[in-house]
Amino acid sequence: MVSFALNGVGVSGGIAIGRAQLVSHATLEVSHYTIPASKVDAEILRFGVAVKEVQKELEGLHKAMTGGDVPGEFGAFLDVHWMILTDPILSEVPKKIILEQRCNAEWALTTQLGVLVEQFEQIEDPYLRERKSDIVQVGERVLKRLMGKPGALPAPVAEEQTILVAHDLSPADVIQFKSHHYGAFLTDVGGATSHTAIVARSLNVPAVVATHNARQLIRDSEMLIVDGDSGVVIINPDRAVLAEYRLKQTELELDRQKLKRLRTKPAETIDGHHVELHANIELPDDLEQTLENGATGVGLFRSEFLFLNREGLPTEDEQFEAYRAVAEGMKGLPVTIRTFDLGADKHKEGLDGLARVTPNPALGLRAVRFCLAEPRLFLTQLRAILRASHYGRIRILVPMLASSSEIEQTLAMIEQAKEGLREQGVPFNSQIEVGGMIEIPAAIIAMDAFVARLDFLSIGTNDLIQYTLAVDRADEAVAHLYNPLHPAIIRLLALAINTANKAKRSIAVCGEMAGEVHLTRLLLGLGLRNFSMHPAHLLTVKQRVLTSEVLATKAIVDRIRRADNPDKIASLVDRLNAL
Amino acid sequence: MLTRVVSIINPLGLHARACARIVNISSRFRSNVSLVVKGRRASARNIVAVMLLTASVGTTVRLEVDGPDEAEAMREIAALFHDGLGERS
Numbered sequence: 077m078v079s080f081a082l083n084g085v086g087v088s089g090g091i092a093i094g095r096a097q098l099v100s101h102a103t104l105e106v107s108h109y110t111i112p113a114s115k116v117d118a119e120i121l122r123f124g125v126a127v128k129e130v131q132k133e134l135e136g137l138h139k140a141m142t143g144g145d146v147p148g149e150f151g152a153f154l155d156v157h158w159m160i161l162t163d164p165i166l167s168e169v170p171k172k173i174i175l176e177q178r179c180n181a182e183w184a185l186t187t188q189l190g191v192l193v194e195q196f197e198q199i200e201d202p203y204l205r206e207r208k209s210d211i212v213q214v215g216e217r218v219l220k221r222l223m224g225k226p227g228a229l230p231a232p233v234a235e236e237q238t239i240l241v242a243h244d245l246s247p248a249d250v251i252q253f254k255s256h257h258y259g260a261f262l263t264d265v266g267g268a269t270s271h272t273a274i275v276a277r278s279l280n281v282p283a284v285v286a287t288h289n290a291r292q293l294i295r296d297s298e299m300l301i302v303d304g305d306s307g308v309v310i311i312n313p314d315r316a317v318l319a320e321y322r323l324k325q326t327e328l329e330l331d332r333q334k335l336k337r338l339r340t341k342p343a344e345t346i347d348g349h350h351v352e353l354h355a356n357i358e359l360p361d362d363l364e365q366t367l368e369n370g371a372t373g374v375g376l377f378r379s380e381f382l383f384l385n386r387e388g389l390p391t392e393d394e395q396f397e398a399y400r401a402v403a404e405g406m407k408g409l410p411v412t413i414r415t416f417d418l419g420a421d422k423h424k425e426g427l428d429g430l431a432r433v434t435p436n437p438a439l440g441l442r443a444v445r446f447c448l449a450e451p452r453l454f455l456t457q458l459r460a461i462l463r464a465s466h467y468g469r470i471r472i473l474v475p476m477l478a479s480s481s482e483i484e485q486t487l488a489m490i491e492q493a494k495e496g497l498r499e500q501g502v503p504f505n506s507q508i509e510v511g512g513m514i515e516i517p518a519a520i521i522a523m524d525a526f527v528a529r530l531d532f533l534s535i536g537t538n539d540l541i542q543y544t545l546a547v548d549r550a551d552e553a554v555a556h557l558y559n560p561l562h563p564a565i566i567r568l569l570a571l572a573i574n575t576a577n578k579a580k581r582s583i584a585v586c587g588e589m590a591g592e593v594h595l596t597r598l599l600l601g602l603g604l605r606n607f608s609m610h611p612a613h614l615l616t617v618k619q620r621v622l623t624s625e626v627l628a629t630k631a632i633v634d635r636i637r638r639a640d641n642p643d644k645i646a647s648l649v650d651r652l653n654a655l
Numbered sequence: 656m657l658t659r660v661v662s663i664i665n666p667l668g669l670h671a672r673a674c675a676r677i678v679n680i681s682s683r684f685r686s687n688v689s690l691v692v693k694g695r696r697a698s699a700r701n702i703v704a705v706m707l708l709t710a711s712v713g714t715t716v717r718l719e720v721d722g723p724d725e726a727e728a729m730r731e732i733a734a735l736f737h738d739g740l741g742e743r744s
Contacts, residue, residue: 159702
């Protein structure tokens, strides 16, 4: 038995160890033959019967689920498949094809599936395009009936964990996971938004998709390790590898249990410093993950999603609805909405200011500069945010401010938006807090203008590092020069946090540094008490906060502030983490 | 016949489950319900046609309802869109 590894896309985390169970599915070989005129009616009938049988099969599955503790997704997926099956485009058009082409039912259905898939292939939106798999899965169910291979998944073999290896899985297949307790899913195709992925995550079962040819390379009942975090599958692991992953599996499980218990625990250091842990979100849908991980607020709601997959500009009402949904969803916790961070590199139709080529977009007309140059767009967004502020604790965060005049102009625009709403009698929070992103070195060096005029501050470390070190991280030739531990970055952070704390203005870090657990103690030691990060990092960082003592970090952090090279700083950070 | 323009506010647009909700509600009425997006028309009874409209968030949709119970049908379907197709948190 040769040991080897496959790479795919990990779409649901965790480690599973078990025996492979192959499910042959999909890409069924369909033959094509001509039906004599006298048999055409019978062929049409045969097709109709197969559709009816699959319809009953789906209804049966639906019934079997009610009452059980099945995640809500399952029922919805089945409904979708039932509707697709009964849509005349799938249940009637093939009959016409049989009649017109005098072909067998399987061929007629495959032909019609091909037509539909082609139409889906032309869709630009990747999420909507992938929905073609729903059509294909329903079609294949009917095909299998026609070919006399009605398909329920085989039951898992022994008491060992079983890992399902398939070309693709349909929601109806996945339902049987509930009673069969498979250890993991492995599929040749699929993506992060496929049913397999969504359902695997809801069941908390590891899944690796897009392995391309796992089903050809893996044989039945071979031993497999599935690492859903890294997307790696190891086939026939040797004893040492197996032991290593068993250990890793146990550790992960323990960690997960421990972290989960921290959800409602307030984030406080050993010496009693309270820390706010907020979430960075991109879509209103991210709220669920935010609350599950115990965030005490949204520290950065990127509003650019409103521009995705659309032509033209989002209207005030659309924006209002989206902001209100998040404000209400957070139930009184603060929601910090960052105004549009658009720029020449993110060209949008209908925005004349952007329809020109700029040699250096990062230093060009973007973020607040762009908003101030397009006052109509900016005012629309400000009005929408203000209107939503009536429904929750919304704060406004303005990106890329560099000077006092920009702050004054922005505040004047907000005043203008408020005035308009007042005249129309539209309710809003007139005390709404306005903050600024600190991401340009100039903003820190001359920060007195910021603390005097703004209610709060948030450091965007990604841009701050790019601007301070003059390194574009996306440029491979210089990416290695991008270093959060450069002495200049540490000193700028220290200066910013000190200035804000002295002026009694709250200051957060919302860049990637906030979510990196090995930097948590450094930031605490520099005086930071407000972190905003991707929700997935919240509990890990909270755990580190709970085991940190700010007082004890002082001596090492002082040395870090004086250190003159990144390697020295990195080794001092290691010592902080070893405390 | 009644017509009304609504917009898609749920972030994922007209994806499969959202389409299912539209088909579900439309089939409760005797009136014919059509959705028109960028000049393309789909009967709200046919889920595949609705899926192929591929309307993302922010797209405007013209609803056309024709039949004996058109007023009530329009009210319910427009409410569904206003509600983010059942996905507003």
